[in-house]
Amino acid sequence: MSVKTKEPKAANPLVPQKARIIKIVAETPDVKTFHVTTDKGKPFTPRPGQLAMLSLLHIGEAMFSIASQGEQHLEFSIKKTGLLTDSLHEVGEGQTVGIRGPYGNGFPLEMVKGKDLLFIAGGIGLAPVRSLINYCLKNRKNYGSLQLIYGSRTPADLCFKEDLFQVWPDQGLEVNVTVDKGDDNWDGPVGFVPAYLEELNPEPEGKIVILCGPPLMIKFVIQSLDKMRFKHENIITTLEKRMKCGIGKCGRCNIGSLYVCLDGPVFTLAQLDRMPVEL
Amino acid sequence: MKAIKNLLVPQFIDALAKDMHLLAPVKKGNNVYFKTWQSGMELEWRRNSFLPPKDLFFPQMDLLYKYSILGQNGEIQELTQSEGPRAIVGIRNCDLKSITLLDKVFLSEGFEDPAYRHRRDNTVLIAYNCSKPQPACFCTSLGINPQGGEGADLVLFELEQEDLGKEEKFSGPGPDYGIEARTPKGEEILKKQRDYVHDTHKKAVPFQQCPLSFGTDGILEKLQEMFEHSLWDDLSKRCLRCGICTYVCPTCHCFDIQGKNAGEEGFKYRCWDSCMFSDYTLMAGGHDPRPTRMERFRNRFLHKLWFYKERYGEFLCTGCGRCLSKCPVHLDISYVAGKIKEAVVDVR
Numbered sequence: 001m002s003v004k005t006k007e008p009k010a011a012n013p014l015v016p017q018k019a020r021i022i023k024i025v026a027e028t029p030d031v032k033t034f035h036v037t038t039d040k041g042k043p044f045t046p047r048p049g050q051l052a053m054l055s056l057l058h059i060g061e062a063m064f065s066i067a068s069q070g071e072q073h074l075e076f077s078i079k080k081t082g083l084l085t086d087s088l089h090e091v092g093e094g095q096t097v098g099i100r101g102p103y104g105n106g107f108p109l110e111m112v113k114g115k116d117l118l119f120i121a122g123g124i125g126l127a128p129v130r131s132l133i134n135y136c137l138k139n140r141k142n143y144g145s146l147q148l149i150y151g152s153r154t155p156a157d158l159c160f161k162e163d164l165f166q167v168w169p170d171q172g173l174e175v176n177v178t179v180d181k182g183d184d185n186w187d188g189p190v191g192f193v194p195a196y197l198e199e200l201n202p203e204p205e206g207k208i209v210i211l212c213g214p215p216l217m218i219k220f221v222i223q224s225l226d227k228m229r230f231k232h233e234n235i236i237t238t239l240e241k242r243m244k245c246g247i248g249k250c251g252r253c254n255i256g257s258l259y260v261c262l263d264g265p266v267f268t269l270a271q272l273d274r275m276p277v278e279l
Numbered sequence: 280m281k282a283i284k285n286l287l288v289p290q291f292i293d294a295l296a297k298d299m300h301l302l303a304p305v306k307k308g309n310n311v312y313f314k315t316w317q318s319g320m321e322l323e324w325r326r327n328s329f330l331p332p333k334d335l336f337f338p339q340m341d342l343l344y345k346y347s348i349l350g351q352n353g354e355i356q357e358l359t360q361s362e363g364p365r366a367i368v369g370i371r372n373c374d375l376k377s378i379t380l381l382d383k384v385f386l387s388e389g390f391e392d393p394a395y396r397h398r399r400d401n402t403v404l405i406a407y408n409c410s411k412p413q414p415a416c417f418c419t420s421l422g423i424n425p426q427g428g429e430g431a432d433l434v435l436f437e438l439e440q441e442d443l444g445k446e447e448k449f450s451g452p453g454p455d456y457g458i459e460a461r462t463p464k465g466e467e468i469l470k471k472q473r474d475y476v477h478d479t480h481k482k483a484v485p486f487q488q489c490p491l492s493f494g495t496d497g498i499l500e501k502l503q504e505m506f507e508h509s510l511w512d513d514l515s516k517r518c519l520r521c522g523i524c525t526y527v528c529p530t531c532h533c534f535d536i537q538g539k540n541a542g543e544e545g546f547k548y549r550c551w552d553s554c555m556f557s558d559y560t561l562m563a564g565g566h567d568p569r570p571t572r573m574e575r576f577r578n579r580f581l582h583k584l585w586f587y588k589e590r591y592g593e594f595l596c597t598g599c600g601r602c603l604s605k606c607p608v609h610l611d612i613s614y615v616a617g618k619i620k621e622a623v624v625d626v627r
Contacts, residue, residue, distance in 0.1 A: 251554060254578070
C-alpha cells in the first residue's frame with residue numbers, strides 16, 4: 001500500500017482542521033473556557049447545542065459541546081477530568097489544536113420558538129445550555145419568559161459567573177443559582193437543584209425545560225418535574241457518550257438504533273422513554 | 280453459458296493478476312486466507328477463509344493524518360490511499376453480503392469514508408457461489424442466496440461433472456466452473472480473458488441445505504420487549520470478553536482512533552475496536568454507560584438483530600458461521616438467537 005499526502009483541504013471527515021486557542025478564561029478551579037479559531041476565521045458556524053471534536057495533536061481527541069460562539073471564534077468550556085482535558089488545562093494561548101465538526105442535531109429551535117423556557121443545569125452541564133441561552137437572548141423577542149435554575153457544588157465551582165450575575169439578568173434571563181455547600185461570602189440559596197426547583201415551583205403550562213447536568217442530578221430533577229406535572233415531550237436534555245468518529249460509524253455512542261453523535265445529543269425525554277437507554 | 284475448464288482456473292487467475300492486484304483465498308497452514316495471488320499458489324474456495332475479506336476495505340489499521348508539533352505550533356497533513364485497481368476472486372455470498380452491509384455504514388448518512396470509497400470503487404469482486412455449505416453455515420436463515428452473487432462483477436460456480444466412472448471422478452481434475460458477468464466491469468474482464476472460456480451446456484451444481492438455521496421472523500419485535508430480560512445476565516456470564524466474535528465477524532465495523540508520537544511528529548490512525556472490550560464506552564471521569572459484560576454482550580446482539588435493522592433495514596449478520604467455529608464458549612449468534620426464541624417474555 002502506498003500512502004501519499006494531500007493538501008490542503010481535508011476530504012476525510014475524520015481529519016481535523018488546524019486551529020488555534022486564542023484566549024483562555026479560568027471559570028472555576030477545574031473549568032476553563034477556550035476560544036478557538038483558525039487562520040481563516042471561525043472554523044464553522046454551529047447551531048446551539050451542536051458538538052465538535054477538539055484535539056491536542058500529540059495527546060488525543062474528544063467530543064465537546066460548543067458552549068458559545070463569536071463572529072470569529074468558537075468557545076469550549078472544559079472540565080479537567082481525564083488525559084486530554086488535563087493537558088488542555090496546561091496549554092497556553094496560541095496553542096495549535098485540531099478541530100472538526102459541527103456534529104449532532106443541536107437544540108430544536110423551531111420547537112422552542114415562542115415558548116417560555118426553563119433552563120436547568122448542574123456544574124459543567126451549563127456549557128451546552130449556554131449556547132442556547134445566548135441564542136435566545138440574542139433573539140429575545142422570539143421567546144416568552146426565560147428562567148435558569150443552576151447549581152454547583154460550591155460558589156467557586158459556578159461556571160460563567162459574569163454571565164450568571166451580570167450579563168444574563170441584564171438581557172432578560174431570570175437567574176436562580178444554588179450551591180450544594182456555601183462559603184463565608186455566599187448569601188444565596190444552599191441545597192441541591194431538585195429541591196430548589198420544587199421550592200421555586202415553576203408553572204408547567206406552555207413551558208419547555210432544557211435540562212443538562214450530571215446523570216444523578218438529571219434523574220432527581222426528572223422526578224421533581226414529574227411531580228410538578230411537566231410533560232416528557234416538553235423536557236429536552238442533551239446527552240454525553242464516549243465518541244471517536246462523531247459521524248455515526250465507530251459504533252460506541254449508540255442508544256438503541258440511534259447515535260448520540262449524529263441523531264443526538266439533544267433528545268426529548270419522551271423520545272428517551274421509548275428507547276432502550278443505557279445512560 | 281460460459282465455463283472454464285478446471286485445469287485452466289489457475290491460468291485464468293494468473294492472467295487476471297497480470298492486469299491488477301489480485302487477491303484470492305489460498306491455503307496457509309490449516310487455514311484459508313485472502314492473499315495476493317502468486318502463480319503456483321493453492322486456491323481454496325470450497326471453505327470459508329479464516330478471516331473475512333473485510334480488512335481489504337476496512338483495514339485493521341488505516342492511516343488518517345500525520346502531524347508535527349513544535350512548541351505550541353502544529354501542522355496537520357491528511358494521508359490518502361492511492362492503491363491501484365484490484366480484484367478479489369473467490370468471495371462467497373455471505374462475505375459478499377457483508378460488503379453491502381458495510382457500505383451502508385461507511386458510505387451513508389452524509390459522511391462518506393473516502394478510503395473505503397476508494398477501495399470499493401477500485402475493486403472488482405469475483406464471487407464464488409457455494410454449492411456445498413460448511414458445518415457452521417446458516418446464511419439462508421438471513422435471507423441470503425448462497426448462489427445469488429448479488430453485488431459481484433463476475434460469478435463463478437461449480438458445474439455438474441459428467442457421469443464418469445467412480446474412480447475417474449475421484450482422481451480426475453475436478454469440476455469445471457461456470458462463469459457469468461454481472462456488471463460491465465465483469466463483461467470486460469470476461470471478454471479480455473476469452474481464451475480461457477468455452478461454451479457449455481452443463482448445469483450448475485445446486486446448493487445443498489445449510490446445516491444450521493434459526494428463525495428471524497418476529498425476532499426484532501420480540502427483542503424490543505426483552506431489553507431488561509434475565510436472559511442477558513444468564514448468557515453473558517459465560518462470555519470471556521475475548522472479542523474473537525467481533526474480530527472474525529465480516530460485519531462488525533466498530534473502530535477506534537489512535538495516535539503514535541515520534542519526537543515532534545506523529546500520526547493518527549483508525550483501527551478496529553470491539554464493543555466487547557471494557558474501555559469501549561468508558562468516559563473521562565470514570566462513568567461507563569455499559570459497565571459490565573452483561574450490557575456489552577446485550578448491546579452486541581441487539582446491534583446485530585435489532586438496532587442495525589431498525590436503522591438500515593437488514594440484520595447485521597450474514598450467517599458465515601465464523602463466530603460459531605471461533606467462540607471458545609459457544610456463545611455464537613445462532614445459539615443466542617435460539618435462546619431468544621425460547622425466552623418467555625412477560626406480557627404486562
